[in-house]
Amino acid sequence: MTSIAQLLDAPVTPACDPGLATPTWDFDALPTYGPGASVADVVPAATTNARSRPGQLPIAYQRMTNDELHARIAAAKASLGDRVVILGHYYQRDEIVAYADFVGDSFQLAGAALTRPDAEAIVFCGVHFMAETADILAREEQTVILPNLAAGCSMADMADEDSVEAAWAELAQVYRFDPDETVGPDWFERHPGGKLPVVPVTYMNSSAALKAFCGRHGGIVCTSSNARTVLEWAFARGERVLFFPDQHLGRNTAKAMGVPLAAMPMWNPRKPLGGNDAEALRDARVILWHGFCSVHKRFTTAQIAAAREAHPGVQVVVHPECPMAVVDAADAAGSTELIRQFVADAEPGSTIAIGTEINMVNRLAAQHPDKTIFCLDPVVCPCSTMYRIHPGYLAWTLESLAAGEVVNEIQVDPDVARHARTALERMLAAAPKPLTGTPSTSTTSTSSTTGGPR
Template sequence: MTSVAERIASSATASTAHSLATTTCDTDLAEPTWVFDALPTYGPGASVADPIPAETPNATRRPGQLPLAYQKMSEEELHARIVAAKEAMGDRLVILGHYYQRDEIVAYADFVGDSFQLANAALTRPDAEAIVFCGVHFMAETADILAREDQHVILPNLAAGCSMADMADEESVEAAWEELAEVYGFDPAQEIDAGWFERNPGVKLPVIPVTYMNSNAALKAFCGRHGGIVCTSSNARTVLEWAFERGERVLFFPDQHLGRNTAKAMGVPLTQMPMWNPRKDLGGNTEADLDAARVILWHGFCSVHKRFTTAQIDAARAAHPDVQVVVHPECPMPVVDAADAAGSTELIRRFVADAAPGSTIAIGTEVNMVNRLAAQHPDKTIFCLDPVICPCSTMYRIHPGYLAWTLDGLVQGEWRNEIHVDPDVATHARIALERMLAAAPQPLTGGAR
């Protein structure tokens, strides 16, 4: 099967505007990523219209252009450089690749997985001097927080951010926390250290902050300071159970859909899940709404997973009556409800692997992963629910040119594109992350119906 990059390039050379419009979300994706890396947007693709907020770490660390020599290198030369650098570095290097990375990057990864798996994977290579994270900015930050002081975390392209992560910033969350403190009657400045719950058994806090892994280090530190925790799509249910044991309710940010879908599957009524819009007083709620709340959902979302619709599921079932539909919980609730199963990228991978030969499976997640699963399981018919080729535009920024350039730097003793998290931020964020790592994902049932 051709790669997503090849399919996009093929679409970009199509002869008619109609063909372009119906095959890829943005034909500019066929251009090399460095063409767009100096622009203040997330790049062509699903989130092309989203300007990067000026105050985010991703905006303040905009890269320069990839050196011209690397822009001009052929695929063969880039491959040779990457392989040579890996051989030269040996065990001093570990490359982590997220499932959503393009195939030509995954090919070089020592570990491939979702954010929970990769956070653990980095801990298994204590001899590695360099952790090269082929993912996005918040993932590299997390690796730096969990790494030893003498380890270096590299993000091949600093423009690889996340529009969802930028939908919740520290100032907005702090402001929401102060408003909630007035409603629930607690001191917003009170810090809850790592051992507080053990010293106060049975005491529940008015609200527990829970941030999705897709958030910046400052928000993970916020959770660490206030008795909260980080979750991933793999362990979101375990994390919410942990939080409900220790708090009356949860403030869940930045992805509303993961929070809603997880809490709904646990039996929390929608009437007890108000939305918090940071641009409105009390998030657009009344005090009565907030008093009755069990999960307060931040107004954030994933631009890729928001593309999936129930109409796409209906079309898949009409074309393939025996189709099984599995989607990511970042999809809107009606899509999750209409699917046969929903869960993390690892659950989706396992769902496909466990399906009987000859099965037809429609998947609602990032197209690079879907395309790879189809190639890995030729005995099954596997396709993306969204017929338009639209990869995660920020994950897509990790190009072999950037990987070769950063790896060449390691061989030469240069730490190019190193990610540093402020030590004070890292101290508090580590508390929330260690709680996350202890909250093991539950068995991969996926809520199959």
């Protein structure tokens, strides 16, 4: 069997593909395991606190074969029992998903973390902002662990706290409000029928600090599952919305709700007024932050056209983080859970082309051998930051827990957590709705898996 150390010595492959196994980033002087989509990927510079600094995977785990790692993960998980709950995002590798007690999208996993209040530790196999969210919602006595602290999110990094605060101050001049005013949870009860000049909405793919920003200013968090419900909530309470960091989810959701493109100006944080004039901002309904997902941005209408030509009758389903033209050209668009349900509901013999992360597409293809399922992008890139959660890291964190030691803990500052929790609780109360044109399927249940490698 191949060890992690041997994989680290593999020659660099310039293209992206499902079997990519070359190191993409270094820290602590030694290369660590993290094959993914981009050799330009860097370790997140900012972390939740001093304890959240990425730590080197011990050499012993790098040298273990896959069989050794899986045996040790299974043994450690069995010894911990109900003391630990493992959450796995849909985009994780199969060898990580195999050990997850719950598998789902970010909305589902945020709720799943609340279902195990007696667990001493939550091991979140996802990326940094997801583990932060779990820590914010968890009981004070619970420990939240991200197996690899370098698993960040490039989209989340596109909207930092300083840039959003600066944008808020500029918008305050246009809309004539106090940018430092805190809008408490009871503001809307005290002002029945009143509306704020602008309501901040942050996508789940953002730091705890930005979730707290929304909580302080009367805003809310959304996921791809409940973005439409969240925008309806925000429009009922504000004249317009500042939506960050993903422009595509904001544009696709608002467009499906009938908001004209002319009322959705882009905000470029590097330009005065985001590159807009005051009149355009006053006429805006949704102000879109200049951010995007590097994986979903790869999907194109040309890929859809090629799929339709090669496979007459193919059904195309994509994630709403894809560009608007791609969503418009697809047969359906929705969250990772909606995509999963779309495939499950399709008739046997169906051919389905999917525009989302490759690990999920490959897993769906394996789960539905009676259907032809493939990724729209012929040069497939996994989510490189999700890919950083390797079995070596899971074995390390679980065995450390079994030995009474906590490594790679995520802790959110209590004041940040207090305001972020307000925005997150609003999110959890906003039941998901599909985008226009998508199948009317429930997106609120959480998948559960058990057991060892598969």
